[in-house]
Amino acid sequence: DAGVIQSPRHEVTEMGQEVTLRCKPISGHDYLFWYRQTMMRGLELLIYFNNNVPIDDSGMPEDRFSAKMPNASFSTLKIQPSEPRDSAVYFCASSFGGKREQYFGPGTRLTVT
Amino acid sequence: AQTVTQSQPEMSVQEAETVTLSCTYDTSESDYYLFWYKQPPSRQMILVIRQEAYKQQNATENRFSVNFQKAAKSFSLKISDSQLGDAAMYFCAYRSHRDDKIIFGKGTRLHILP
Numbered sequence: 731d732a733g734v735i736q737s738p739r740h741e742v743t744e745m746g747q748e749v750t751l752r753c754k755p756i757s758g759h760d761y762l763f764w765y766r767q768t769m770m771r772g773l774e775l776l777i778y779f780n781n782n783v784p785i786d787d788s789g790m791p792e793d794r795f796s797a798k799m800p801n802a803s804f805s806t807l808k809i810q811p812s813e814p815r816d817s818a819v820y821f822c823a824s825s826f827g828g829k830r831e832q833y834f835g836p837g838t839r840l841t842v843t
Numbered sequence: 844a845q846t847v848t849q850s851q852p853e854m855s856v857q858e859a860e861t862v863t864l865s866c867t868y869d870t871s872e873s874d875y876y877l878f879w880y881k882q883p884p885s886r887q888m889i890l891v892i893r894q895e896a897y898k899q900q901n902a903t904e905n906r907f908s909v910n911f912q913k914a915a916k917s918f919s920l921k922i923s924d925s926q927l928g929d930a931a932m933y934f935c936a937y938r939s940h941r942d943d944k945i946i947f948g949k950g951t952r953l954h955i956l957p
Contacts, residue, residue: 761943763944772947772948772949772950773934773947775944775945778943778944780943785943786943786944819886821888823888831876831878831890831893832890832945833890834880834887834888834889836885836886836887837886837887837888839886
C-alpha cells in the first residue's frame with residue numbers, strides 16, 4: 731500500500747515567488763491535514779479537509795497561504811508570495827474517519843531565500 | 844484548551860537499555876485518544892503507539908509500551924532493549940473524541956549511545 735505522497739521533497743525559491751506543494755492521501759482516506767513544522771513553533775496544523783471540503787483553516791497564517799482539494803486523491807498548498815519566514819517542513823497527513831490516527835507523508839522542506 | 848507537555852527536550856540511553864519518555868496533557872474531557880509519533884532523521888512522522896482513554900489496559904507494540912495514568916493525565920512511553928534505529932524525535936499527541944485535530948507536544952529528542 732502506498733502511503734501519503736508529497737511532492738516536491740525539497741523546494742528552494744526566492745522571496746516573492748509562488749510555491750505550490752502537492753499531496754496525495756492514502757486511497758480511501760476521507761480526511762486530509764496540512765501541517766507546518768519549524769524549530770521555533772513545532773508542528774502546527776494549518777488546515778484540514780473532510781471529503782474534499784475545508785473544515786478548519788484557522789491555522790493558516792495569512793492570506794498568502796491557500797489550500798485546495800479538488801478531488802479525493804489530490805490537494806495543494808500554495809504560498810503566494812513566499813517570504814523567508816515561510817521556510818519550514820510542510821507535512822500532509824491523512825486519516826480514515828477524523829477520529830483515527832493520522833498517517834503522514836515524508837514532508838516537503840521549503841527554503842525561501 | 845487542551846495542551847500536551849513533554850518536559851524532556853533531550854534524552855540519552857545506552858543501546859539495549861530501557862528508557863522512558865514523559866508526557867502530560869491537560870483536558871477536561873473524559874473520552875480521547877493519545878498517540879506517540881516517532882520522527883527519525885529522515886523526518887518521516889511514524890505512528891508508534893495509540894491509546895484510547897476508555898481502555899484501562901496499557902497499549903504495547905513490540906518493544907514499545909505506554910504507562911497511561913488517566914487521573915494524573917500522564918502518558919509515558921517506554922522503549923525496551925533500545926536500538927540504534929530508535930534514535931529520533933518522539934512526539935506525544937492528544938486527540939479529543941469530539942475533535943478531528945491532533946495536538947502535539949514539542950517533542951523529545953532521543954539519542955542512543957552505542
